[in-house]
Amino acid sequence: MSKLFRAFLRHPSGRIGLAIISLYLIAALLGTLGLTPRDPLKLFAIDRLKPPSANYWFGTDLLGRDTFSRLMVGIKQSMIIAFSSVALATLFGTIIGLLAAWWGTLWDGILMRIMDVLLAFPAILLALLIIAIVGPGTATSVVAIAIVYTPIFARVVRGPALSLKQRDFVDAARTFGSSQPYILSRHLLLNLVAPLAVQVTLALAWALLTEAGLSFLGLGTQPPTPSLGLMLAESKNLMTQAPWLMIFPALTIMLGILGFNLTGDALRDILDPRTQRREA
Amino acid sequence: MNYVVQRLLTFPLILLGVSVLVFISIRLVPGDAITAMLGTEAGLLTPAQRAALAAYFGIDQPVWAQYLRWLTGLFQGDLGISSIYGKPVLTVILERFPLTLQLALMSMVIALSIGVPLGVFAATRNEKPSDLVVRILAMLGQSTPSFVIGVLIIYVLSVFFGVVPAMGTFTPLTVDPLASIGQLIFPAVTLGFAFAASVTRISRSAMLDVLSDDYIRTARSKGASQRSVVWRHALPNALIPVVTLSGVEFGYLLGGAVIVEQIFALPGLGRLVLDAITQRDYALVQGTVLFIAFNFLLVNLLVDLAYVALDPRIRIGGR
Numbered sequence: 006m007s008k009l010f011r012a013f014l015r016h017p018s019g020r021i022g023l024a025i026i027s028l029y030l031i032a033a034l035l036g037t038l039g040l041t042p043r044d045p046l047k048l049f050a051i052d053r054l055k056p057p058s059a060n061y062w063f064g065t066d067l068l069g070r071d072t073f074s075r076l077m078v079g080i081k082q083s084m085i086i087a088f089s090s091v092a093l094a095t096l097f098g099t100i101i102g103l104l105a106a107w108w109g110t111l112w113d114g115i116l117m118r119i120m121d122v123l124l125a126f127p128a129i130l131l132a133l134l135i136i137a138i139v140g141p142g143t144a145t146s147v148v149a150i151a152i153v154y155t156p157i158f159a160r161v162v163r164g165p166a167l168s169l170k171q172r173d174f175v176d177a178a179r180t181f182g183s184s185q186p187y188i189l190s191r192h193l194l195l196n197l198v199a200p201l202a203v204q205v206t207l208a209l210a211w212a213l214l215t216e217a218g219l220s221f222l223g224l225g226t227q228p229p230t231p232s233l234g235l236m237l238a239e240s241k242n243l244m245t246q247a248p249w250l251m252i253f254p255a256l257t258i259m260l261g262i263l264g265f266n267l268t269g270d271a272l273r274d275i276l277d278p279r280t281q282r283r284e285a
Numbered sequence: 286m287n288y289v290v291q292r293l294l295t296f297p298l299i300l301l302g303v304s305v306l307v308f309i310s311i312r313l314v315p316g317d318a319i320t321a322m323l324g325t326e327a328g329l330l331t332p333a334q335r336a337a338l339a340a341y342f343g344i345d346q347p348v349w350a351q352y353l354r355w356l357t358g359l360f361q362g363d364l365g366i367s368s369i370y371g372k373p374v375l376t377v378i379l380e381r382f383p384l385t386l387q388l389a390l391m392s393m394v395i396a397l398s399i400g401v402p403l404g405v406f407a408a409t410r411n412e413k414p415s416d417l418v419v420r421i422l423a424m425l426g427q428s429t430p431s432f433v434i435g436v437l438i439i440y441v442l443s444v445f446f447g448v449v450p451a452m453g454t455f456t457p458l459t460v461d462p463l464a465s466i467g468q469l470i471f472p473a474v475t476l477g478f479a480f481a482a483s484v485t486r487i488s489r490s491a492m493l494d495v496l497s498d499d500y501i502r503t504a505r506s507k508g509a510s511q512r513s514v515v516w517r518h519a520l521p522n523a524l525i526p527v528v529t530l531s532g533v534e535f536g537y538l539l540g541g542a543v544i545v546e547q548i549f550a551l552p553g554l555g556r557l558v559l560d561a562i563t564q565r566d567y568a569l570v571q572g573t574v575l576f577i578a579f580n581f582l583l584v585n586l587l588v589d590l591a592y593v594a595l596d597p598r599i600r601i602g603g604r
Contacts, residue, residue, distance in 0.1 A: 018424075118295065122302035125578040127540040130558060134574070137562040138313045214430050218544050221432050222559070237436060241548075244440045251440060255433045263428035270424075 012275050019271030025264030029080055036081035041074035046229055054247045064249040066239070072250065075231035076257050082232050083261065086143060086225075087212035090150035095205055097151070098158020099197075103189055105159065106166035117163065120156035128153045128211075132219060141224045149219070150212050161204045162197055169193050199276040206272055210265035217258045233258050292589055296582060303578040304359075304571075308352050311570045314562075355571065364575075365568030369560065374572035377557070381541075382576075384455050385554040388469050388476065389538035393531060395477030400484025401527065407485070408492035408523075409515055419485065426482025435475040435548040442471070452550040472549045476542055480534055487530050491523040498522075525595050532588030539584065540577040 013019040035041065042062065043049075049069035057064045063072035105116040123131065132149035139145045169175060169192070178188050219225035220234030228235065233254050240251035330338070339345040346354070358365065364374035407419035442448045450471045458465045495501065496519055504518045541555025554573065561569035 118298060118302065121295070121299050122306060125299055125303050125582050126574070127537045127577065127581065129543050130540060130574065130577065133543070133559065133562055134307070134310050134570075137565075138310055210428070217430055218432060221544060222547060234432075237433065241436060241439070244436070245444055248440065248444070251436060255437065258433060259425070259429050262430070263425065266424060266428050 009275065013271060016271040016274060018267040019275070022264050022267030022269075022271060025260055026268060029084060029261055029264060032077045033081040033084040036077040036079075041071075041077045043071035043074045045070060045074040045078045045231055047071075054243070056247075057249055063253045064247065066236075066247070066250055067243065072236075072253055075236060076233070076253060079231045079233040079236060079254070080257065080261070082143070082226050082230060083213055083216055086146050086150065086216045087209050090147045090212050090216075091154065091205060091208045093147070093151035094154035094158050094208065095201065098155045099162050099194070099201065101155070102159040102162025103166055103193060106163045106170055107185070107189060107193070113163075117159070120159045123152065123156045128215060129218060132215065133224070136219070136224050141219075141227060143226050143230075146216055146219055146225045150215050153215065154208050154212065157208070158201075158204060161200055165197055165200060166193050169196055203269055203273045203276060206265055206269035210262045210269060213258070213262050213265065233261075289590065289593060292586060296586055299582060300575070300579060304356065304575055305352070307571050307574045307578075308355065309348075311565075311567050312348055314565055359575075364572035367561075367566050367569040367572075369564050369566045369569060374568050377569065378554070378573055378576050381552060381554050381557050383457055384469070384551060385539060385541045387458055387465065388473055388542065388551070388553060389535055391466070391469055391473035392476035392480055392538055393535050395473055396480035396484050396534075397527075397531065399477070399481040401488050401524075403481075404485045404488025404527075405492050405515060405520065405523075407489045408496060409511075411493060416489075419489070423482045423485040423489075426479055427486065429479060431475050431479060431542065432544045432548060434478045435472070435545055438471050438475055439548070450549060455552055469551075472542070472545050472551060475545050475548075476538065483530060483534070484527060488523060488527050491526045492519060495519045495523045525592065528591060528595070529588055532584055532591070536581040536584035536588075539580040 013023070036045075047070065049065060049071070051069070052061065052065050053067060053069040055061050055065045055069075061071050061073065063076065065071055066075070101116055101120065105113040126134075131153050132146075135149040135152060136145050139148070175188060175192050178192055183191075216225055216232075217234035217237070220232040221238045223235065223238065225234055226232035236254040237251060237258065240247070240254065244251045336345065355365065362375060364378075366372070367374050367377050370377050403419050403423070407416045410416045439450060442450055455468060456464045492515075496515075501514060501519055504514050509518065539554075541553045541558060543555035543559055545551075546553045546555040547559070554577065558570065558573050558577070560566075561573060
């Protein structure tokens with residue numbers, strides 16, 4: 006494991022990606038603990054639309070709220086949604102993919118066709134449908150993004166699981182009388198960690214993007230809680246007077262996605278010996 | 286052939302699954318359609334009027350009966366009546382579709398004409414500084430959401446050029462081609478940007494793979510020029526993954542770019558779905574989502590078939 010980590014740190018993309026993710030996690034942690042330079046919700050009425058200064062590092066918005074502090078809480082919000090939705094998608098996708106491969110034939114057909122049905126919807130459309138049913142909010146965003154990405158994990162797991170199932174060591178384990186859950190978790194899942202790790206990092210990048218998109222449309226995190234997408238959307242009408250309101254959220258969204266993309270790329274290079282590059 | 290037949294057989298099956306899913310999910314949306322349709326005026330309706338409206342839109346029957354009725358209508362090209370527009374759903378969709386189709390095509394042209402040459406260029410200069418620059422740019426492009434690009438484009442246009450991109454209107458290509466392309470150029474650049482980045486990345490890696498193949502070495506040893514090796518021998522094979530990627534991406538774009546249409550106030554399919562969902566226009570949501578899923582699956586099917594034609598190995602090997 007430490008060898009892997011060192012290889013990762015030697016990879017330029019890995020180093021930069023990890024640095025960005027760490028920075029975001031620290032910001033998210035400080036945002037959660039309330040350790041922002043200023044209260045992100047407090048209105049400083051006399052300081053409306055102030056440009057960046059020593060007092061307000063990234064300026065203030067129309068209501069005199071501190072952009073920097075709001076971005077920190079926005080990052081926290083994005084991170085919570087991205088990590089929880091990807092965790093759910095990984096869990097359910099992996100279970101579905103493993104069972105489809107293990108049970109085979111009929112179940113494989115049924116489960117994977119259901120996944121195909123979900124994949125036939127453009128991601129944002131599927132998310133919109135779910136939001137229409139449950140109503141917008143943080144929890145809805147998590148569920149919506151999780152449902153969107155579950156089929157992708159199911160596919161990523163099913164393929165390699167099918168070929169692992171045919172391998173001699175699985176047959177051997179069966180002959181020993183190992184239980185099915187044991188074989189599935191020990192022999193199949195453990196060998197799937199590498200492709201899953203790559204997929205998880207890339208999915209985190211997509212989840213950040215989808216979350217920002219949903220909140221940009223006003224269907225994600227609801228005000229007054231700050232969210233990166235909503236901050237960008239609100240800046241649209243003020244962009245000539247207060248460009249900082251647009252530039253900083255835009256950069257924050259980009260940099261976050263970049264961090265996960267770089268990490269995913271580095272992981273793929275290191276974990277896949279053939280560096281087979283299949284873009285999503 | 287077995288693979289092609291299998292793909293053709295699952296196509297209607299998945300479409301049926303999509304229709305069931307959409308039908309059920311839209312009925313789980315809280316609130317009733319008639320209140321959503323008429324707003325506060327719904328309170329003025331007598332129970333009899335309400336029932337008559339429900340009967341008119343066919344929402345007074347049990348869900349399975351509604352589904353069957355809708356499904357039979359589907360085969361006759363009847364997707365129901367939109368409650369927002371008071372017109373047949375298919376008519377509303379077909380009014381919006383030209384914009385979405387044109388936007389998708391323009392984005393793809395932009396993406397391919399930038400992405401493929403850049404990818405090939407980077408591959409031929411593997412690990413040199415120019416390759417690194419292209420890779421960094423592609424990585425940045427891929428990490429920038431379309432709405433960030435869209436907002437930036439509007440900002441740059443209005444602050445530095447004093448121009449506001451044409452919004453809200455759309456002239457069909459058949460009426461005035463130049464005006465039509467002009468209206469969609471900035472949204473198309475917005476969508477084409479990230480698309481170009483993924484095309485660059487995939488053409489670069491595909492080209493690198495192909496360039497290390499034996500037949501390229503043979504071509505080189507025959508004395509073929511670098512130019513001929515790259516463009517005539519290597520590129521056709523390197524394009525196979527590019528075709529797949531572009532196909533999938535194009536399929537998504539045909540579903541309408543909800544966010545970009547929202548930014549540029551374009552009356553395309555994406556905003557139609559958004560409006561239909563928020564205003565609980567059951568028939569319109571069902572029809573549009575099915576239409577989008579159909580296009581998406583169709584494009585994917587065509588890409589797969591093209592893939593089979595381009596790469597004979599798949600025909601024998603199965604999936």
